[in-house]
Amino acid sequence: MTKTILQLAVLFVVLILVQVMCYKILLLGVAIPLVFIYLILRLPVTWHMNITLTVAFVMGLIVDVFNNTPGMNALCCTLLAAFREPVFALFVPRENEMNNPIPCVDTLGFGAYLKYMSTLVVIFSTLIFLVQAFTLHNWPLTLMRIGASSLLTIVLLLALDSLVSTRREKRL
Amino acid sequence: MKNLLDFFVKHSAWFVLMLYVILSCVLLVRNNPYQQSVYLTSANAVCATVYEGLSSITDYFHxxxxxxxxxxRNAMLEMEVxxxxxxxxxxxxQLPDTLQLQPVLQHFDFVVAHVISNSxxxxxNYITINRGEADGIKPEMGVVDQSGVVGVVNxxxxxxxxxxxxxxxxxxxSCKLRDSEYFGSMVWDGGDPRYAVLEExxxxxxxxxxxTVMTxxxxxxxxxxxxxxTVVGPAHNGRGNFLSLKVRLTTNFSQLSSVRVITNDMAEELKALELPPGDSIARKEDKP
Structure with missing residues (x-):
């Protein structure tokens, strides 16, 4: 348990720093990598909803302060944390008892994790770009941004998951 | 009473969710660019330190x-001088003694600053620079770089x-075209970061x-x-009685590094003049 919390704390700090740099990137004029939500996806499913929501809100708020977008990421992260449980239940059968409550490729299997992760990424990028654009009428651009950023983020999160995963240690 | 407490405990997640959503919505709606505290922006001490560290690495690339x-720019200015x-x-x-040339820029001064965060x-979009109150920076000062206007301190x-x-x-x-006295206002439409629109x-x-478009x-x-x-052509969203022009910005916002903050020692005097007459008299009486 302590190990999990410690690992998540380190991930929390590292992901915020990475995201602070990522928000300055605009790939091909449309895609922004949204990697920091990996932490929210990785929080153990056994944790109480209140803790998950609080972690998500605080993380979003810190990214917001760096990014001069007060409330934007905080709102979207909180909603993402709320969506997490139903989406998890949708793709992971309940009878499949997990001995490790952290959702990642190792525990869920590639197919289920990809479905779980990509659904949440699409939800998050839809939320964030809609909130960001709510005063603009430039909807084709918003749609392009949602699509491109989701794709980029899904690829990056798969890579990140294989970096963070402990499978290699088990093989030794 | 016990039932009520049980109800609150059982559905606590909903209340926590509501609380956070309302909190962030309040922050989002209060996003008035002129009324934010220093703590919730990138101008606070922690953010500035992190950004300084990051920019010391990434600056070399540009x-x-x-x-x-x-x-x-230097060569061009030398020619102009x-x-x-x-x-x-x-x-x-031609006109000995009758022409007393006054330098136009005598009331303006520059503070050189370094961009530590930019989007x-x-x-x-906002930019964070590494100069603050201690260096004489105040809100509503203009910021320029070697190629043109960057923004306004906030x-x-x-x-x-x-x-x-x-x-x-x-x-x-507020901008005008060179060689004409007509003015319009320059605004960014949220699309391509290389272009803006000169309206009205x-x-x-x-x-x-x-x-050339200039201040x-x-x-x-x-x-x-x-x-x-510089003017590229007419903008498509021209409204009714006004002309809108698409302008290519001379400042390269994706590569900002050193900027100059313009300080104006006439600013307070001019602002006092713009106040309604009664107000400015009242102010003067307050002073001594």
């Missing part, structure tokens, strides 16, 4: 391009400040593609004649 740009000096000498010969990917911390970038729809800049120009204005010096923020961009 050095070559910036160097070339500076060389070019030579040209103007010759003109002034010429005029002095072009958002709808509302939140000031002790050793850092947040600047509203020209790439922010909340920022409107009179319909009968004649313009040419490639005309008109109506405010205390920028002196007259700082380059903003």
């Amino acid at each position: 050095l070559k391009g910036i160097n070339e740009e500076l060389q070019e 030579v040209d103007l000096r010759a003109q002034v000498n010429d005029l002095k010969m 072009i990917a958002q709808t509302n 939140v000031v911390g002790k050793h850092s400040a947040r600047v509203i970038s020209l790439l922010n729809p909340d920022m409107r800049l 120009l009179p319909m009968h204005l004649t313009y040419h593609v490639g005309d 008109n010096g109506f405010s205390t923020v920028f002196p007259e004649g700082i380059i903003v961009g």
Whole structure:
């Protein structure tokens, strides 16, 4: 348990720093990598909803302060944390008892994790770009941004998951 | 009573969710660019330290391009100085003693600052610089770089400040075309970070593609004649009785590194003049 919390704390700090740099990137004029939500996806499913929501809100708020977008990421992260449980239940059968409550490729299997992760990424990028654009009428651009950023983020999160995963240690 | 408490405990997640959503919505809606505390912006001490560290690494990547740009600009300015000096000498010969030339920029001064954070990917873009209150920076000071206008200072911390970038729809800049006295306001439409729109120009204005757009010096923020961009063509969203022009910005916002903050010692005097008469008298009486 302590190990999990410690690992998540380190991930929390590292992901915020990475995201602070990522928000300055605009790939091909449309895609922004949204990697920091990996932490929210990785929080153990056994944790109480209140803790998950609080972690998500605080993380979003810190990214917001760096990014001069007060409330934007905080709102979207909180909603993402709320969506997490139903989406998890949708793709992971309940009878499949997990001995490790952290959702990642190792525990869920590639197919289920990809479905779980990509659904949440699409939800998050839809939320964030809609909130960001709510005063603009430039909807084709918003749609392009949602699509491109989701794709980029899904690829990056798969890579990140294989970096963070402990499978290699088990093989030794 | 026990039932009520049980109800609250059982559904606590909903209440926590509501609380956070309402909190962030309040923050989001209160996002008035002129009324934010220093703590919730990138001008606070922690953010500034992190950004300083990050920018000390990433700055090296743009050095070559910036160097070339500076060389070019330097050469151009040198030519202009030579040209103007010759003109002034010429005029002095023709009109001895009657011409007392006053330097136009005597009330303006510059503070050089370093950009530690910058974004072009958002709808509302901000820049963070490493100079603050301690260096004499105040809100509503203009910021320029070697190629043109960058933005206006908006939140000031002790050793850092947040600047509203020209790439922010909340920022409107009063501009004119070179060689004409008609003015319009420059605003970014949230699309391509290389272009902005000069709005509210009179319909009968004649313009040419490639005309220079510059500040008109109506405010205390920028002196007259700082380059903003060049005209590319008419903008599509021209409304009714006004002409809108698409302008290519001369400042390269994706490669900002060193900027100058313009300080104006006439600013307070001019602001006092703009107050309603009763108000300014009251102020004077307060002073002693």
